Amino acid sequence: MIQLRSANDRGHANFGWLNSYHSFSFGSYFDPQHMGFSHLRVINDDTVSPSAGFETHGHKDMEILSLVLQGTIAHKDSTGNVETLPAGEYQLMSAGKGIYHSEFNASKNETLKFLQIWIQPNHLGGEPGYQQKAFGEEEGLTDIITPDGQNGTLAIKQDMRLHQLILSEQTQLTWQVDLKRRYYIHLIEGELSLNDDTTMTAGDGAKIQSLEAINFTKLSQSRCKALLFDLI
Incomplete structure (x- = not known):
């Protein structure tokens, strides 16, 4: 069985600096028919204005994946990671028992587009972790x-x-x-x-x-x- 989730039916939030489409319920968007799928909880398709971004905020017990589609993310977190994430690279942050981080559009002129994806872990707590890697564009x-x-x-x-x-x-x-x-x-x-x-x-x-x-x-x-x- 294949069940299509149309892009046009996704939740939508526009804060001026952030334009976001939600495949699953998130923030003020709630749809009991779209609360996630298995342990996949969030897919947000985010567009961020130049120099704008998410101020320091916390997460706990969630695996958070980011994939940049256009532009570059400037990342900082409470475990000491200060990184840039360019288009095409994957970042996986394990929140564990708790982590604080910020994400900003590293450019003063260009738009940032990226996917923010949350996966619920199979065990709670533990030390936070950070991974980042490019995997190329192979067929x-x-x-x-x-x-x-x-x-x-x-x-x-x-x-x-x-x-x-x-x-x-x-x-x-x-x-x-x-x-x-x-x-x-x-x-x-x-x-x-x-x-x-x-x-x-x-x-x-x-x-x-x-x-x-x-x-x-x-x-x-x-x-x-x-x-x-x-x-x-």
């Missing part, structure tokens, strides 16, 4: 996150995996999946068909359950880029 599926950080991936406190999907020269890709697990796809750019019966455009999401395989077909002339979450 096909690239492993980004695993529970044990195998093969240079980012390690997360949950039984889940994240894959980056890129179809550029290649128009189709079929992936065999586990019937006992659930999957969520967030399309970042392009136009994509799932199993020849569900069409996705940029910003759309799709919940997938009880299928033996997913057939990805690129419909746009330009490339497709998506995140594929493998969840329990």
